[in-house]
Amino acid sequence: xxxxxxxxxxxxxxxxxxxxxxxxxxxxxxxxxxxxxxxxxxxxxxxxxxxxxxxxxxxxxxxxxxxxxxxxxxxxxxxxxxxxxxxxxxxxxxxxxxxxxxxxxxxxxxxxxxxxxxxxxxxxxxxxxxxxxxxxxxxxxxxxxxxxxxxxxxxxxxxxxxxxxxxxxxxxxxxxxxxxxxxxxxxxxxxxxxxxxxxxxxxxxxxxxxxxxxxxxxxxxxxxxxxxxxxxxxxxxxxxxxxxxxxxxxxxxxxxxxxxxxxxxxxxxxxxxxxxxxxxxxxxxxxxxxxxxxxxxxxxxxxxxxxxxxxxxxxxxxxxxxxxxxxxxxx
Amino acid sequence: xxxxxxxxxxxxxxxxxxxxxxxxxxxxxxxxxxxxxxxxxxxxxxxxxxxxxxxxxxxxxxxxxxxxxxxxxxxxxxxxxxxxxxxxxxxxxxxxxxxxxxxxxxxxxxxxxxxxxxxxxxxxxxxxxxxxxxxxxxxxxxxxxxxxxxxxxxxxxxxxxxxxxxxxxxxxxxxxxxxxxxxxxxxxxxxxxx
Numbered sequence: 001x002x003x004x005x006x007x008x009x010x011x012x013x014x015x016x017x018x019x020x021x022x023x024x025x026x027x028x029x030x031x032x033x034x035x036x037x038x039x040x041x042x043x044x045x046x047x048x049x050x051x052x053x054x055x056x057x058x059x060x061x062x063x064x065x066x067x068x069x070x071x072x073x074x075x076x077x078x079x080x081x082x083x084x085x086x087x088x089x090x091x092x093x094x095x096x097x098x099x100x101x102x103x104x105x106x107x108x109x110x111x112x113x114x115x116x117x118x119x120x121x122x123x124x125x126x127x128x129x130x131x132x133x134x135x136x137x138x139x140x141x142x143x144x145x146x147x148x149x150x151x152x153x154x155x156x157x158x159x160x161x162x163x164x165x166x167x168x169x170x171x172x173x174x175x176x177x178x179x180x181x182x183x184x185x186x187x188x189x190x191x192x193x194x195x196x197x198x199x200x201x202x203x204x205x206x207x208x209x210x211x212x213x214x215x216x217x218x219x220x221x222x223x224x225x226x227x228x229x230x231x232x233x234x235x236x237x238x239x240x241x242x243x244x245x246x247x248x249x250x251x252x253x254x255x256x257x258x259x260x261x262x263x264x265x266x267x268x269x270x271x272x273x274x275x276x277x278x279x280x281x282x283x284x285x286x287x288x289x290x291x292x293x294x295x296x297x298x299x300x301x302x303x304x305x306x307x308x309x310x311x312x313x314x315x316x317x318x319x320x321x322x323x324x325x326x327x328x329x330x331x
Numbered sequence: 332x333x334x335x336x337x338x339x340x341x342x343x344x345x346x347x348x349x350x351x352x353x354x355x356x357x358x359x360x361x362x363x364x365x366x367x368x369x370x371x372x373x374x375x376x377x378x379x380x381x382x383x384x385x386x387x388x389x390x391x392x393x394x395x396x397x398x399x400x401x402x403x404x405x406x407x408x409x410x411x412x413x414x415x416x417x418x419x420x421x422x423x424x425x426x427x428x429x430x431x432x433x434x435x436x437x438x439x440x441x442x443x444x445x446x447x448x449x450x451x452x453x454x455x456x457x458x459x460x461x462x463x464x465x466x467x468x469x470x471x472x473x474x475x476x477x478x479x480x481x482x483x484x485x486x487x488x489x490x491x492x493x494x495x496x497x498x499x500x501x502x503x504x505x506x507x508x509x510x511x512x513x514x515x516x517x518x519x520x521x522x523x524x525x
Contacts, residue, residue: 045433068421070425071426076466115459116457116481132420148478165360176492181359212361214362216362217363217364217493219509220489225508226365226366228364274512276510277423279422315423317421
């Protein structure tokens with residue numbers, strides 16, 4: 001109990017712990033697309049702890065392609081060795097007491113090995129620029145629920161612009177193995193609700209993304225008759241549940257389990273619905289995060305898994321992703 | 332304060348990276364709608380629409396030779412149109428070929444002869460191509476499943492995942508682009524078939 005009382009006196013620390021869950025929930029919003037053929041490489045958004053000035057985040061992803069769901073949701077294993085590595089750089093900055101902005105940029109390494117074909121390519125992935133509004137004035141993490149007010153969660157409302165800085169099939173590429181991005185701007189509106197009653201945490205998030213239509217006059221490096229393409233709208237929902245353990249030195253270790261569903265509607269080509277596009281993907285994740293005593297440094301290890309079962313996705317790849325990252329909070 | 336300075340440096344570096352990528356990747360950041368296709372010399376050999384497809388021989392998933400010229404006018408097994416689809420058995424590929432199987436092919440049953448070839452350029456052997464076709468439910472007489480073991484056909488047509496090549500009975504390439512909705516393939520078949 002002494003430990004708990006000590007923490008009560010340092011509310012920012014509580015927010016930093018909550019940040020772990022928030023950041024993890026946001027990470028599930030990332031594109032997380034496997035294999036260069038599908039165009040992966042988006043980094044996730046960042047959220048700054050309340051009352052902090054800035055944050056730097058660096059993480060590395062290793063994503064292994066395990067198979068795919070077909071249009072009917074039937075899963076097939078992948079026989080080849082297809083991998084993607086990403087180094088993600090992120091920076092978040094407080095603009096005002098309730099406003100913050102962040103940028104992320106991944107660098108993508110595609111490692112694809114087929115029996116008689118091996119392609120190793122790399123390049124910048126799609127970057128993001130986000131603005132978040134914190135719809136709460138004070139720390140919402142509590143130790144005991146004594147009154148109704150203690151149940152008020154932290155609510156974040158955000159907007160993210162995905163910038164197609166990656167390499168898409170519509171760039172001057174030699175083939176589909178060079179791809180590191182989707183090739184279109186996307187605007188996402190997100191809401192994130194997070195509540196911590198120590199040592200437990202629950203976060204739910206949702207985002208709706210709309211791709212902007214773009215002209216295309218080139219496919220895989222060859223010029224084609226120009227047309228317009230608009231990728232389908234995206235909807236992402238996720239829920240995470242965490243538990244935090246405090247050491248005698250007041251360092252924290254937080255374990256989080258999460259479940260996410262990502263869908264993308266059918267694309268439109270010259271206004272006509274492309275019935276061969278669109279997808280759905282379910283995934284589960286486990287994260288362990290360690291935060292220093294003053295919560296300025298947070299180290300994270302995440303394992304994300306797409307269940308290799310029929311019906312848990314459609315028209316999309318299944319992957320396993322291991323992420324190792326560190327965040328440094330500047331007060 | 333040094334932290335803030337470092338952050339600013341990092342932010343500057345990130346913006347610089349975005350700026351550098353913008354120089355290389357204007358196709359995505361500032362996409363163009365202009366028609367940049369060059370002119371082709373009719374009758375020349377090549378991979379572009381309007382050019383003549385060079386003859387090639389590859390094996391199908393049963394180990395039989397598939398010779399393009401056999402399926403052109405004057406060949407041993409002539410067809411009105413040859414369709415080649417480059418597949419790596421990925422979700423997008425299967426979505427396209429499912430659409431071709433269910434929506435395009437049935438429209439032209441009884442109208443001439445069409446060879447629908449799925450060119451597998453990643454499996455690396457005839458047996459592996461057969462295994463992939465079987466795993467994905469493509470053991471069907473409607474498609475010729477072709478094993479492009481050394482990517483020779485892929486390179487000949489500058490192919491990639493989803494690229495669809497349509498060749499008429501004279502060997503002239505009518506289409507060489509992404510399958511997209513299948514609408515263009517349908518339109519060409521409708522024009523070419525009796």
